[in-house]
Amino acid sequence: MLDWLKKWYANKFSDPQVVTLFLLLLFGFMAIYWLSGILAPVMVAIVFAYLLEWPVIHLSRLGLSRSASTVMVVAGFVGLATLTLMWIIPIVWYQGRNLLRDLPQMIDQGKNYLLALPESFPGVVSVEQITILMHSVDERLMAFGRDMLQMSLASIVDLVALLIYLVLVPLMVFFMLKDKAQLTSSFVQILPAERRLISQVWHEMNAQIMNYIRGKILEILIVGALSYAVFAIFGLNYPLLLGVLVGLSVLIPYIGAAVVTLPVALVAFFQWGPTADFGYLMLAYGVIQALDGNLLVPLLFSEAVDLNPVFIIIAVLFFGGLFGFWGIFFAIPLASLVKATVKAWSARTHPQSGAVD
Template sequence: MLDWLKKWYANKFSDPQVVTLFLLLLIGFMAIYWLSGILAPVLVAIAFAYLLEWPVVRLSRLGLSRGVSTIAVVAGFVGLATLTLMWIIPIFWYQGRNLLRDLPQMIEQGRAYMLELPENFPGIVSVEQVNILMHSVDERVMAFGRNMLELSLASIVDLVALLIYLVLVPLMVFFMLKDKAQLTASFAQWLPTERKLITQVWHEMNTQIMNYIRGKILEILIVGTVSYAVFALFGLNYPLLLGVLVGLSVLIPYVGAAVVTLPVALVAFFQWGPTAEFGYLMLAYGIIQALDGNLLVPLLFSEAVDLNPVFIIIAVLFFGGLFGFWGIFFAIPLASLVKATVNAWSTRVHPYSEPTD
């Protein structure tokens, strides 16, 4: 066993480029892990820079300079985002306030349903089980109330952080796009001269990250907009609030769709009860989720994400546990990075191997 480990180590780490790539990845992961709070605006700016790189390149190909193209794209994006938020945030706030106002009534209605379960299903559901479940719900509601109170007390700090984001992030996005070549060259100066393996992994990941971020933003907008339109068409309460939740749920592959189904089903059930309207809405919601997973995702991401669903779920759990929200958002690119590194590592030419024709 020890001899096998020695041979494996000599085979895999005999190339200095492998050691350099390993150290670079290790330093990057540790920096994000320990400095994620400080680097959060930078990560946001990088995500938006990848998103806006495509229109900047298209304008540059039309004859505009890189600087003029960047100004036009960033100004248009900031203006459109501002107008959209000015429309969404007031409605979102109003519907969220109404949900908190109606929550006690929904809880009492849920209690009434649960108290009828022992009579409707004798021998299956007992009164003791219902009491334990209601006690658990009461504890969760109290915890939710405490969290909301703490959130309101910290709103001033959050407002200051939001203002910093609104100023710093657009500036960083602008300079990342405008001075992309200079920034890339400056970063390359810190790398060793022999960096064929790093370059191979970087080129593969650069394309995948760009396609992934662009596709994920489009998926959020499409799924959220369609869900809002369907909820509003059915007359469901809080349609924008639930539509935004459904749109954001696609950030967490597979798991997000399952989690967000619960609030949609509960709101619909408390509004209509076990009626045909409830069944039709859940059927329409199921069709949205099916079209997203079987049509929209393959269309948007194509071959950019060539990973087994099991590996994607493991990546979400692992990187989400390490880096929080950004670990979840970049879970698929990070998993792709691991895959690209392993592929480049396994297919490299060993320094001691004989050349092939």
């Protein structure tokens, strides 16, 4: 057994490029893990830089300079984002406030439904079980209220950080796009001269990350807008708030769709009860989720869907546990990075023999 391990180690780690790639990935993961709070605005800037790289490239191909293209794209994006947020945030805030105002009435209505269960299902559901369940729900609601109060107090500090991000992030995005060649060459100079394996993984991942970020933003916008339109057509309460939640839920593959279904179903149930309107709305919502999973995701993430759903869920849980929100957002690219690294590592060529492992 020990001899086999020695042979495996000598075979897989005899190439210095493998060690370099391993150390680079290790230091990168450690930096993000330990400095995630400090690097948060940098990560946001990188996401937007990847998102805006596509229009900058196309404007440059039309004859504009890189600087002029960057100014036009960043200015247009900031203006459009500002106008959109000025329209969405007040409405979402208003609907969220109404939801909190109506929440006690919805809770009382839910308790009445629960108290009627022992009469509807005698011998299956008892009054004691309903009482214990209601007591547990009350305790969880009180804990949720305390957490929301603590979050509101902490949001004052977060508001100051947000104002700083609103200045820093657009500046970093602008210079990342404008000086992309210089920044890339500066980073490359740090790497060793023999970096074929690193270059192979990087070229594969660079295109995947760009496509992933662009596709994920498009998926959020399409799913959120379609959900809002369906909720508004049916006359569901808080349509924009729920539409935003459904759109943001696609950030977490598979898990997000399951979690956001609960508030949509609860709001619809408390508004209409067990009626045909409730059934039609949930059917339409199910069609949206089915189209997202079976049409939109394969169309936008043709390479990412090569990963088995089990691997994607494991990646969400693992990287989300390590890096929080950014681990969840980049779970699929990180899983693809692991896959690309293993592929390049296993198929590398020995410089001496020229044979492929």
